[in-house]
Amino acid sequence: MLDSDAEVPQEVLAEYEKLLKRSYTENFDDLYKTDLLKVIGKDGYGSHIVLLIPCFIVAAGADPEKTLRYAILTLDPIVKENYVLILCETHTNWLTDAVYAYAKQWYDTLPRKYKKNLKNLYLVHSGFLSKTLLTIVTPFISPKFWKKVEYIEKLEDLFLKLNIKASKYLKYFPYIVQRNEEVMLGGQPISPFGADLEILCQRFGKKYLHFKHIPSILIDFLTHLKKPEIINTKDLFNLQADAATLYGIVGDIEYGEPTTDFNNIPSLVCSFKLFLNTQKHGLLGKDAFSRLHYLKSTSASDKVIKLNLSKLYEKLSQGIKQCVLCLLHFFKTISEHASENNMTILALSKIFAPTFFRSKTPNAIFTECISLANKCMQMIIQNPDILMNPENKSDESKSDESKSEECKDENNKINNESDEDSNESYSSKESSSKPSSLDQTSEYSSSILSDKVIKKKVSIKKSTSKRLSFDHSIKSEKSGDSKNSFLSEKTDEQDDSYEDSEKEEEGKKSKKENLKKEPSSDN
Incomplete structure (x- = not known):
């Protein structure tokens, strides 16, 4: 009787351990590339989800013993915890030798932990034949095991049972399973030829290389x-x-x-x-x-x-x-x-x-x-x-770097010119002895130093104009021009000296007129 609580004989356990050790050194690439058996994650209640699609047993081309060892190697890490088994019977004929031998040998060899920790067995897309066979063997199945079996007609109902998102887990069900459901429901089945590539990625996307x-x-x-x-x-x-x-x-x-x-x-x-x-x-x-x-x-x-x-x-x-x-x-x-x-x-x-x-x-x-x-x-x-x-991005960055370097060169030239102008103004400042001119040159040099980074060209123009006016003031002071000195603010002493010079000139003119009149009176 198929009883999940029945103890497995010791010889079966020994055979299981032997098959498990052998599977560690065996290459299962041909089976792994198929959709025969996959552990696809956990359901909403914390149980592992195992997906088994028997129709790929024939496609794998492997003997039943090798597929059994592959199943043992895949499931051994998870059967110590709770798990659910999804059996997709799409295009599966249980009367074929390969499928029947695989199912019988697998179940007979599995230890008790495989059967005890199995919480639910979901039979998806079951046909009339599979339901009939299961009904015939009902007397040989314990009521406890029978309670774990559920028939599922639509994947949508399965996702609700497992409390998982369809958008995340639909891609684990291969094209043959999804197409079969659309045909059973009377809809237009999707075709790889003509279907939008994005839809194919969402429904049948799998990992390939680094994609x-x-x-x-x-x-x-x-x-x-x-x-x-x-x-x-x-x-x-x-x-x-x-x-x-x-x-x-x-x-x-x-x-x-x-x-x-x-x-x-x-x-x-x-x-x-x-x-x-x-x-x-x-x-x-x-x-x-x-x-x-x-x-x-x-x-x-x-x-x-x-x-x-x-x-x-x-x-x-x-x-x-x-x-x-x-x-x-x-x-x-x-x-x-x-x-x-x-x-x-x-x-x-x-x-x-x-x-x-x-x-x-x-x-x-x-x-x-x-x-x-x-x-x-x-x-x-x-x-x-x-x-x-695209390479143009690197080209643009290179051009930006060259432009920035050109700007730096121009800034350096402007800085050098401004430094030369400040040196010239400083030398002319030393030749002058007036404190007012020293103040002007010091203000001028400080303005250059503060503005030479932001407005280089403007500062140069200002420096040249200020230097010309400064040199002109120095020349006027050396020549002793009274009119140029009058441009500065007048003091009371400057006004008195200007009036005295006018009186002296009037006295000289009166003396000359008196000298001319004296000889005429002698005659």
Whole structure:
């Protein structure tokens, strides 16, 4: 009887420990890349969430014992605590040998802690056959275990049961599960071909390399295209597939078939290009074509082109940004094998330029921009980081630094000129003996020192005008000009001396007149 409280025989525990030790040294990369078994987090009540999708057992191509060891290695760290198991029965036939053997052997080998700490078993998208089989074995299932089993028809109900956010956990359910639910509910199922790339990132985004939200279908394409036997194929992206073969692989991808054959290179290449070209517009956004046409009409420089490409990238949503960078790095990797596949950066640019700059509706003007589109593609394939850090920003900073250095040189020249003027005024100040002139020169020099940083040119003009007036006052004092001395403020003594000089001149004139009159009187 399937009883969670029943003790497991010692030989079963010994077998479990043996399988666990063996799993530590085994490579499970082929199983880890599938969606067979994942621990996706914790629910709103603190229990670990384990997601099991049996339909990927056949897709993994591994024997039941290896998948069992993979399950033991994955679950052993968490089964000591409470956990819930989500069993998605999408496209699962329990009558097949692989699925039945996997389920039976796994359950028989698991120790008691696996069964005791299991809080709930959610059967998602259960078919008529699975419900019938479960009903038949009901007498062999303990009531305690039966209370843990719940049927779930919609993922929305599952998220409510677990008290988790759909926006965070929906991406863990692969395309085949989400599509099957849409079909069961009578809705229009989503298709990888033609669906907006941002929606694919949100619903099916997975971690790939250093990118966090890449659609699973795009990961499948890139993973297979990077295989050594495929990446070195001559004229890789110029290959063509016949209609029947292409129709077959596209149908399998749309259906979500786990056993899709990606080993046919021409059909793989054509379906990859079809996936990219079925987007509503170019990958750089709806404004990519209009911006490209504007750059063509204005004969923009490389610096301006890079700046505009960066602006187009900044307008994209977060998911599309990651997809664009992921594709550009992929193309760069392809170009590194150009000696084998003839896919140089120029060749890749000619093939995929319309993919990035295509307008939403066909436009005959695009033919005028083909050369510029190819040039832009070469730029971003050679250096994808241009989109995030365009070189023009560094150029602008360099130009700003040069301008600041020029300004510093000009300021130094102005400072030197002002210092020379202050020295000249200081020398002329020493030649003067009047305290008033000393005060004027000291005020002048202090004004220069205070204003030479803010208003250099104005201070120089003021200094020259003040120096001229100062020199003129010195010359007038040396020549003894009374009229120049009259420009200063008058004192009472200066007024008296001026009146005495006038009286002396009148006395001299009267004496001369008397001398002229004396000889005439003698005659």
